[in-house]
Amino acid sequence: MAKRRHRGMERRIAGERMATLFRLAETEALHRRTERARRYVELARRIGMRYNVRVPAPFKRSFCKKCFAFLLPSVSARIRVGEGRVVVTCSACGAVQRYPYRREQRARRASRARAQ
Numbered sequence: 001m002a003k004r005r006h007r008g009m010e011r012r013i014a015g016e017r018m019a020t021l022f023r024l025a026e027t028e029a030l031h032r033r034t035e036r037a038r039r040y041v042e043l044a045r046r047i048g049m050r051y052n053v054r055v056p057a058p059f060k061r062s063f064c065k066k067c068f069a070f071l072l073p074s075v076s077a078r079i080r081v082g083e084g085r086v087v088v089t090c091s092a093c094g095a096v097q098r099y100p101y102r103r104e105q106r107a108r109r110a111s112r113a114r115a116q
């Protein structure tokens with residue numbers, strides 16, 4: 001008989017392992033060991049793909065989508081804000097990622113209006 005697999009448990013463990021790997025990647029990036037950090041990011045992504053688990057939210061924007069370098073502001077990434085978006089430039093390959101923050105601005109305006 002085939003070994004019974006518990007999907008939910010597998011995926012929960014996969015998520016925990018990914019978080020651990022991202023934390024390791026962060027430490028390596030902090031010590032400017034970029035290749036080791038990249039390796040951890042790759043391993044985490046591979047676990048995610050295998051078990052169909054998303055990258056944990058806190059780390060979603062923490063690596064380069066092109067070369068998988070761990071992006072640490074001022075160490076391995078340049079962060080600029082303006083015109084309703086955050087621009088993240090990877091120091092390793094120069095890839096640029098843009099994240100909108102209009103929604104946050106709108107939410108802030110709305111809450112301010114409510115307060116008055």
Ligand SMILES: [Zn+2]
Binds near residue numbers: 066
């Ligand atoms: Zn990159």
